[in-house]
Amino acid sequence: MQLKNKAETVIIGGGVVGLSTAYNLAKKGMDEIVVLEREYLGSGATGRCGAGIRQQWGTEMNCKLARKSMDIFEDMNELLETEMDIELKQQGYLLLAFSEKEMEQFRKNLKLQSRENIPSREVSPAEAKEIVPHLNIDDVVGGTFCPTDGHANPFLVVKAYADAAERLGVEINTFTEAVDIIQEDGKITGVQTDKGLIATDKVVNTAGGYACQIGEMVGLDLPVKPERHEILVTEKVEPYQGPMVMSFSYNIYCQQTPKGPFLMGFGDPDEPASFNRKSSWHFLEEMAKKTYNLLPPLGDLRVVRQWAGLYNITPDRQPIITESKEIPGFYMAAGFSGHGFMIAPMTGILMSEMILGEELTLDINLDLERFEQGNLILEPSVV
Amino acid sequence: MDENDIIICRCEDISLAELREVIEAGYTTIDEIKRVIRLGMGPCRGGTCLQLIDRILAEYQGTGRAEIQQPTNRPPVEGIKLKEIAGDAVEK
Numbered sequence: 001m002q003l004k005n006k007a008e009t010v011i012i013g014g015g016v017v018g019l020s021t022a023y024n025l026a027k028k029g030m031d032e033i034v035v036l037e038r039e040y041l042g043s044g045a046t047g048r049c050g051a052g053i054r055q056q057w058g059t060e061m062n063c064k065l066a067r068k069s070m071d072i073f074e075d076m077n078e079l080l081e082t083e084m085d086i087e088l089k090q091q092g093y094l095l096l097a098f099s100e101k102e103m104e105q106f107r108k109n110l111k112l113q114s115r116e117n118i119p120s121r122e123v124s125p126a127e128a129k130e131i132v133p134h135l136n137i138d139d140v141v142g143g144t145f146c147p148t149d150g151h152a153n154p155f156l157v158v159k160a161y162a163d164a165a166e167r168l169g170v171e172i173n174t175f176t177e178a179v180d181i182i183q184e185d186g187k188i189t190g191v192q193t194d195k196g197l198i199a200t201d202k203v204v205n206t207a208g209g210y211a212c213q214i215g216e217m218v219g220l221d222l223p224v225k226p227e228r229h230e231i232l233v234t235e236k237v238e239p240y241q242g243p244m245v246m247s248f249s250y251n252i253y254c255q256q257t258p259k260g261p262f263l264m265g266f267g268d269p270d271e272p273a274s275f276n277r278k279s280s281w282h283f284l285e286e287m288a289k290k291t292y293n294l295l296p297p298l299g300d301l302r303v304v305r306q307w308a309g310l311y312n313i314t315p316d317r318q319p320i321i322t323e324s325k326e327i328p329g330f331y332m333a334a335g336f337s338g339h340g341f342m343i344a345p346m347t348g349i350l351m352s353e354m355i356l357g358e359e360l361t362l363d364i365n366l367d368l369e370r371f372e373q374g375n376l377i378l379e380p381s382v383v
Numbered sequence: 384m385d386e387n388d389i390i391i392c393r394c395e396d397i398s399l400a401e402l403r404e405v406i407e408a409g410y411t412t413i414d415e416i417k418r419v420i421r422l423g424m425g426p427c428r429g430g431t432c433l434q435l436i437d438r439i440l441a442e443y444q445g446t447g448r449a450e451i452q453q454p455t456n457r458p459p460v461e462g463i464k465l466k467e468i469a470g471d472a473v474e475k
Binding site: 281 | 428469
């Protein structure tokens with residue numbers, strides 16, 4: 001297939017953020033949008049993620065993005081006229097605290113969430129056990145629960161955005177790699193791909209774990225680092241566990257997906273920055289111990305598969321959603337720090353507004369300058 | 384019987400007709416097909432269907448089976464119970 005040789009905007013990265021951006025730009029009437037994806041759609045972080053959708057965050061920005069995105073997930077089948085249902089499940093996230101100090105942080109988060117109309121509430125250990133009866137609450141001090149949090153199928157959300165974008169005329173090129181971004185006199189003039197040159201003055205970096213490499217193409221040293229996170233999935237069983245069970249201190253997340261398998265993972269605190277996407281035995285063993293202790297009946301489930309993907313981590317665990325001040329026309333939606341999937345719907349809207357110079361729907365400030373100024377508001381709630 | 388009623392993936396209950404539908408919709412790799420219709424994602428880990436899918440893809444693409452890119456082989460090799468992996472190290 002022949003690529004377009006000219007575009008109004010070239011989006012680098014065919015994951016959920018890139019496709020949501022492409023769809024929203026096209027919906028607002030932009031013509032000549034090209035998406036470049038090195039492998040197949042969703043082959044990077046999106047397709048490797050834990051498929052959870054959470055609104056219980058600890059910073060105002062993450063709460064706003066997550067809350068508005070949930071509205072869109074709820075209407076997504078109609079909005080995008082999906083061919084296949086996105087498998088939205090809203091049976092909540094149960095966040096567990098294992099110390100009074102952690103519970104204090106949760107209470108601060110609850111206040112913030114309530115201001116953003118997120119219907120979360122505090123629960124006692126006994127209430128947590130009512131919500132998830134097979135939970136071992138021996139060391140649990142308390143928790144919070146948001147009944148509208150849940151799950152959606154990342155592959156089918158990607159497909160939904162891609163199909164809708166294509167219907168609006170977006171050109172999506174899979175197995176096509178952006179090799180370089182061409183600049184003349186400090187302005188972007190094109191994107192060199194392995195299949196030809198595309199002339200453009202607007203480029204969007206939605207490359208997930210590889211966002212730093214796209215930044216390097218325009219000479220930007222983005223404050224993001226790739227970090228491997230591993231997951232496993234079990235055989236499918238009858239519906240058994242409604243909510244996602246999650247803890248930051250015990251370091252686990254575990255949810256049963258609508259078709260029956262359980263998905264679970266944790267973040268290894270000793271994981272170095274790298275592009276490594278291989279699974280490890282260490283993960284499998286630790287994960288099994290954590291799950292069997294906290295959710296004992298799940299010990300009887302067989303592990304079917306394990307894999308890994310890249311978080312793209314920023315120093316404050318909040319994304320970068322901005323246009324470069326140094327290189328006009330270079331836009332970024334990157335550094336999602338492990339929660340890009342769940343905030344992609346709103347991110348795509350904001351990116352499209354930014355690119356078209358419209359007023360933003362949400363009052364956000366997620367630019368690059370915050371890292372230089374150093375007054376960071378840290379997101380405390382990341383696994 | 385109608386050839387299209389043949390079950391290709393027993394774990395996920397996927398028929399030849401469903402497989403043909405996604406190939407005709409434009410999917411060209413096993414990796415993509417697995418993710419969209421979950422073919423090969425069940426407990427047998429593609430033991431049966433992955434042998435069949437590359438032949439069908441090759442027919443559509445007019446190539447040999449050897450040219451069809453195989454999906455990533457992911458551990459473990461067969462299903463193991465979480466409590467068996469956890470072993471005696473579990474601190475109750």
